[in-house]
Amino acid sequence: MSSCIIERPAALPFTRQVACAATFRNDYVQREINNAWDGVDANQPRVRTLKPRVAANDDRSSVSERYCWYVLGVLTLTQTCHGIDRAIIGLVLGPVGKEFALSDKQLGLLAGFAYGISFALAALPFGIAVDRYSRRNLMTFALTIWSGATAACGLATGFWTLLLGRAAVGMAEAGGSPTGMSLLSDYFTENRRATAIGIWYLSSGVGLAIAFFVGGWIIEVSNWRWAFLAAGIPGLVLAPLLFFTVREPVRGGRDVTKVTVATDQDPLLKRLRLVAARPGLLHCITAIILIATGIYGQSVWITTFFVRSHGITIGQAGFIVAIAFGIVGSFGAFAAGWIADTLNKRRGGFDPARTALFGSVIPFLTAFAGIGTVSAGSYHWSIFFLMCSGMFSSSYNGPIYAVIVTVAGPKLRGLAVSLVQLGANLIGVGAGAWLIGAVSDYVGHEHGVAWGIGMAMLFTLWGGCHLVLASRSISRAEIRGEL
Numbered sequence: 115m116s117s118c119i120i121e122r123p124a125a126l127p128f129t130r131q132v133a134c135a136a137t138f139r140n141d142y143v144q145r146e147i148n149n150a151w152d153g154v155d156a157n158q159p160r161v162r163t164l165k166p167r168v169a170a171n172d173d174r175s176s177v178s179e180r181y182c183w184y185v186l187g188v189l190t191l192t193q194t195c196h197g198i199d200r201a202i203i204g205l206v207l208g209p210v211g212k213e214f215a216l217s218d219k220q221l222g223l224l225a226g227f228a229y230g231i232s233f234a235l236a237a238l239p240f241g242i243a244v245d246r247y248s249r250r251n252l253m254t255f256a257l258t259i260w261s262g263a264t265a266a267c268g269l270a271t272g273f274w275t276l277l278l279g280r281a282a283v284g285m286a287e288a289g290g291s292p293t294g295m296s297l298l299s300d301y302f303t304e305n306r307r308a309t310a311i312g313i314w315y316l317s318s319g320v321g322l323a324i325a326f327f328v329g330g331w332i333i334e335v336s337n338w339r340w341a342f343l344a345a346g347i348p349g350l351v352l353a354p355l356l357f358f359t360v361r362e363p364v365r366g367g368r369d370v371t372k373v374t375v376a377t378d379q380d381p382l383l384k385r386l387r388l389v390a391a392r393p394g395l396l397h398c399i400t401a402i403i404l405i406a407t408g409i410y411g412q413s414v415w416i417t418t419f420f421v422r423s424h425g426i427t428i429g430q431a432g433f434i435v436a437i438a439f440g441i442v443g444s445f446g447a448f449a450a451g452w453i454a455d456t457l458n459k460r461r462g463g464f465d466p467a468r469t470a471l472f473g474s475v476i477p478f479l480t481a482f483a484g485i486g487t488v489s490a491g492s493y494h495w496s497i498f499f500l501m502c503s504g505m506f507s508s509s510y511n512g513p514i515y516a517v518i519v520t521v522a523g524p525k526l527r528g529l530a531v532s533l534v535q536l537g538a539n540l541i542g543v544g545a546g547a548w549l550i551g552a553v554s555d556y557v558g559h560e561h562g563v564a565w566g567i568g569m570a571m572l573f574t575l576w577g578g579c580h581l582v583l584a585s586r587s588i589s590r591a592e593i594r595g596e597l
Contacts, residue, residue, distance in 0.1 A: 177301070177361075182301045182302065185297070185301050185360055185361075186301070186302075186310055188352075188355065188356055189253075189297060189360075190313060190314050190316060190317050191317075191352055192253060192290070192294065192317075192352060192356055193291075193294055193314060193321070194317040194320050194348075195257060195260075195261060195348050195349035196257075196260070196290045196317065197319070197322055198324050198325045198345045199260055199261060199263075199345050199346065200283070200287060201321060201322040201326070202264065202329055202342060203224060203225045203229075203414070204225060204325075204326075204414040204416075204417060205325060205329045205333065205341065205417060205428070205432055206329070206333065206341060206342070207224075207414075207415075207417075208417075208421065208428055209333060209337065210276070210338055213338075214273055214276075216273060217551075217555060218552075218563075219551045219555050220273060220551075221551055222547045222549075222550065223277070223551075224277060224280055225280075225547040226414070226544045226545065226546065226547030226548040226551075227545075227547075227548055228277045228281050229281065229283060229284035229287075229543060230284060230540045230544025231281070231284070231540060232280075232282070232284040232285040233284035233287060233288045233535065233536070233539035233540065233543070234288075234536045234539055234540035234544075235285065236284075236285040236289070237288045237292075237532045237535050237536035238532055238533075238536060240256075240288050240528075241528045241530075241531065241532025241533065242382065242528070242532075244293050244296050244527075244528030244531075244532070245296075245526070245527070245528040245529060249293045250356070250360050250361070252293050253290070253293045253294065253297070253356060253360075254353050255289070256286045256287065256290055256293065257286075257349050257352065257356065258349070258353045259282070259286035260282075260283050260286035260287045260290075260349065261346045261353070262346060262350060263279055263282035263283045263286060263346070264279075264342055264345050264346035265345070265346025265347065266279050266282075266342075266346075267280065267283070267342040267346075268338075268339035268340065268341075269339070270339075284539065288532070288535060288539070291531055291535050292527075292528045292529075292531035292532045292535060294314060295314075295519055295531050296519075296528050297360075297363065298311060298314060299519045299524070300363035300364060300365060300366065300524070301363055304520055305459060307464075307520065308451040308452075308454040308458075308513050308516035309452050309454075309455045309512070310451075311451060311511065311519075312448050312450060312452065312511065313447075313448055315447045315451075315508050315512055315515075316447050316448055316508075318443070318447070318508050318511070319439055319441070319442075319444035319446075319447060319507075319508055320440055320444055321440075322413065322436065322439045322440050323444075325345060325436075326417070326432040326433070326435050326436035326439075327433065328341075328344060329344070329345065329432065330428055330429040330432030330436075331429065333428060334427075334429045366523070366525075385526065385529055386529070389522065389530050389533065392521050392523075392526070392530075393521065393591030393596060394467075394470060394517070394521060394585070394586075394587040395518065395521055395530060395584075397580045397584035398470065398517055398518050398521075398534075398580075398584045399534050399537060400537075400577070401474075401514070401578070401580035401581045402510075402534050402538050402542075403534070403537035403541050403542050403577070404542070404573045404574065404576045404577030404580065405477050405480070405510060405542070405578075406538040406539075406541075406543060407542040407546040407570060407573035408480070408481060408484065408546065408571045408572070409507050409542075410538075410542055410543045410546045411547050411549060411550045411566070411567065411570040412487075412503070412507075412546075412550075412567050413435075413439055414546075414550070415547070415550045415551070415567060416431075416435055416500070416567070417431040417435050419488060420434065420435075420496075422560045422563060423488075423561060423563070423564060424496065435504075437501070438497075438505075439507060439508075440504075442501050442505045443505060443508050444508075446504070446507070446508060447509055447511060447512060449509070450509035450512050450513055451511075451516075453472075454472055454512060454516065457472065464520065466517040466520055466521050466588050467586075467588040467589035467592060468585070469513045469516060469517050470513070470581055470585040471581070471582065473510050473514045474579075474581030476506050476510040477506075477510060477574045477575065477578035477581065480506040480510075480571075480574050481571040481572070481574040481575045483503035484499075484503045484570075484571040484574065485568050485571050486499035486503075487499040487567070488563075488564035488567045488568050510581075515531070517584070518530055518531065519531070521588065546573070549566060549569065550563060550566030550567055553566035553569055554566045
């Protein structure tokens with residue numbers, strides 16, 4: 115220790131004051147270093163470890179279980195608005211066709227390709243953005259646009275203006291599923307994702323039920339334009355709540371199995387190749403595209419089928435379809451996700467191969483029930499098969515999307531889900547609704563829609579076969595140690 119004595123500054127020359135101050139400072143710093151290393155083995159190398167700086171809103175320990183469920187609730191409400199705005203077109207096809215003098219093929223374009231093509235064009239940009247930017251902000255933006263566009267459809271003056279409105283809805287809704295699923299994957303662990311996604315997908319059935327219950331009533335007491343306006347309002351109200359109360363989570367923070375096959379700065383082509391190389395992922399994507407062709411086409415045209423083939427009103431048909439795809443379908447979606455997670459928990463944890471095999475059963479049941487709906491000679495048997503078809507129609511979503519987001523990993527989730535949504539909406543939604551309308555025009559009598567729905571159900575059967583192949587591919591990769 116220095117022997118320098120600190121005297122009154124005024125009694126020393128200026129240079130002496132500076133020298134003593136510097137010596138005192140060095141002594142103080144040395145004492146602090148010695149205190150910090152007190153008790154540390156001198157033979158061990160002194161390595162300075164830097165702790166990563168984590169933003170306050172990224173601290174996983176601060177995210178309570180209750181808040182995770184709150185986020186799931188808000189995202190489910192958001193996706194319910196997605197379901198309402200997407201489904202409302204199926205209820206208004208009859209009155210819109212009469213007012214604008216449109217053929218079934220033109221109505222199929224409004225319900226299918228007008229929405230599906232624009233959705234497909236926006237799907238990949240949204241998928242890239244989801245893996246790079248704030249998902250909370252992207253979801254708020256998309257929700258505001260698709261809700262506003264839905265309300266604006268009520269102002270349509272003809273086929274082309276309504277087509278543009280539906281295209282705007284499709285383009286914005288392309289951001290809904292990849293953003294929501296990516297957020298949920300970072301709020302729930304692998305062993306609970308199927309349940310969480312299954313609950314989230316209750317929104318499809320609930321949204322359709324609200325659209326058909328409320329929309330059918332509005333059309334009967336007013337007209338189809340007010341139905342569009344009523345469908346768009348909830349999303350505009352919900353957007354501020356989403357923006358101000360949902361926090362952006364850590365990417366991959368809930369993953370037990372760390373998958374680091376990509377970074378968010380990789381070129382798009384490389385990321386696409388990585389998605390294609392993930393075991394079973396292409397089979398899962400193909401399966402959902404094919405399943406959507408049958409299920410979405412059926413949900414769009416089933417109201418028209420009951421009106422034409424069984425002679426009931428739009429309100430009555432809307433009520434029946436709302437129960438089948440809304441209430442019963444929501445129960446099926448939740449039950450399938452819960453069953454998948456329960457089976458995995460009892461067998462040692464989440465297994466994507468086993469989950470994909472479980473999910474493969476659902477499309478076969480859906481297709482048989484759908485064909486039974488349009489081929490049963492009795493009105494009551496048609497309703498029975500419709501309830502069965504509605505229960506299975508969304509049940510595959512929880513298990514299969516849990517497989518997709520887990521196998522893809524945190525850096526490819528947004529892109530993988532966007533590829534699913536691109537194909538499901540361009541081919542499934544677009545072609546499914548148009549195909550049924552085209553078959554109906556070709557057959558040319560009141561049972562034409564029934565023939566179209568029956569043909570669309572064959573695609574759902576095909577999708578189930580791809581899920582079996584996905585399970586086999588993932589199982590082989592697990593044996594080789596690639597998963």
